[in-house]
Amino acid sequence: MKTLTTIAELRAELDAQRARGRRVGLVPTMGYLHRGHASLIEAAARDCDEIVTTVFVNPLQFAAGEDLDTYPRDPEGDAAAAAGAGATVLFLPSLGEMYPGGRDSVLTSVNVAELSGVMEGASRPTHFAGMCTVVAKLFNIAGPCRAYFGDKDFQQLAIVRRMVFDLSIPVEVVGCAIVREDDGLAMSSRNVRLLPEERRAAPVLLRALQAGQHAVERGTTSADDIRSLMAEVVATEALATLDYVEVADPDTLVAVDEVAGPVRLFGAVRFSGARLIDNLAAAPGGSGGSAS
Numbered sequence: 001m002k003t004l005t006t007i008a009e010l011r012a013e014l015d016a017q018r019a020r021g022r023r024v025g026l027v028p029t030m031g032y033l034h035r036g037h038a039s040l041i042e043a044a045a046r047d048c049d050e051i052v053t054t055v056f057v058n059p060l061q062f063a064a065g066e067d068l069d070t071y072p073r074d075p076e077g078d079a080a081a082a083a084g085a086g087a088t089v090l091f092l093p094s095l096g097e098m099y100p101g102g103r104d105s106v107l108t109s110v111n112v113a114e115l116s117g118v119m120e121g122a123s124r125p126t127h128f129a130g131m132c133t134v135v136a137k138l139f140n141i142a143g144p145c146r147a148y149f150g151d152k153d154f155q156q157l158a159i160v161r162r163m164v165f166d167l168s169i170p171v172e173v174v175g176c177a178i179v180r181e182d183d184g185l186a187m188s189s190r191n192v193r194l195l196p197e198e199r200r201a202a203p204v205l206l207r208a209l210q211a212g213q214h215a216v217e218r219g220t221t222s223a224d225d226i227r228s229l230m231a232e233v234v235a236t237e238a239l240a241t242l243d244y245v246e247v248a249d250p251d252t253l254v255a256v257d258e259v260a261g262p263v264r265l266f267g268a269v270r271f272s273g274a275r276l277i278d279n280l281a282a283a284p285g286g287s288g289g290s291a292s
């Protein structure tokens with residue numbers, strides 16, 4: 001695996017590979033890689049010849065007071081994990097390489113309206129524009145490729161797909177199932193920031209979504225009832241503070257009033273150490289899917 005740190009090097013490398021007929025797979029991450037990230041790299045390695053993992057903690061997608069400074073980092077561990085999962089290139093740009101004048105010097109912002117205003121966008125109003133701006137930049141640097149994103153960040157995936165469609169970016173976006181710990185907690189780099197008792201309590205989020213999923217499967221159609229049920233499950237855990245639970249259309253992410261077909265259930269909870277998000281498919285009659 002080659003480690004590259006400059007935009008020019010990565011561009012030259014991928015242009016050369018494509019000229020030889022090799023297919024490029026791209027896995028953008030913020031590092032502190034875990035098995036969820038590895039599953040994306042492995043999926044890319046199955047489909048593509050040149051597998052690029054990018055590690056960049058993008059300041060544009062953190063608001064003041066969020067966890068930019070304490071976001072976990074482990075460049076050596078990331079190199080080992082990326083290589084182990086099949087990456088052929090690790091792109092590790094510095095902040096100065098990505099934003100030469102610093103974060104405040106970036107005047108361009110990519111905003112996918114509406115999809116970015118609900119759920120995570122309501123809780124973190126500047127997050128998705130910052131995310132889209134860096135993903136658009138990484139797509140421009142990488143060039144034509146397939147790019148792999150996790151269902152873990154389902155709203156992010158929907159927004160990236162829409163950005164690619166609206167801007168005719170020559171990237172094929174591939175979504176990958178959520179990888180979970182044995183107790184159901186969705187893997188996340190932020191999980192290490194949970195206190196031990198919070199880590200034990202954290203699966204409450206999936207339990208809440210599963211309660212909603214079962215209600216949908218059993219024929220409950222009132223989204224208000226399903227939201228209340230999910231919130232009640234979160235409330236059984238004193239260490240967790242509910243941010244939101246939602247029942248939404250899986251494509252438009254618009255909140256539904258009545259469940260009449262497949263929906264996506266979303267939740268976000270805060271612990272003292274970290275804010276966690278998760279989501280689950282659900283459908284009347286039970287074809288919504290498993291815990292992915």
Ligand code: AMP
Binds near residue numbers: 180186188
């Ligand atoms: P992050 O490093 O948190 O920005 O995540 C980078 C990519 O990995 C995103 O596309 C995430 O959705 C994906 N990802 C993170 N955690 C998981 C997980 N537990 N399962 C599947 N994909 C994940």
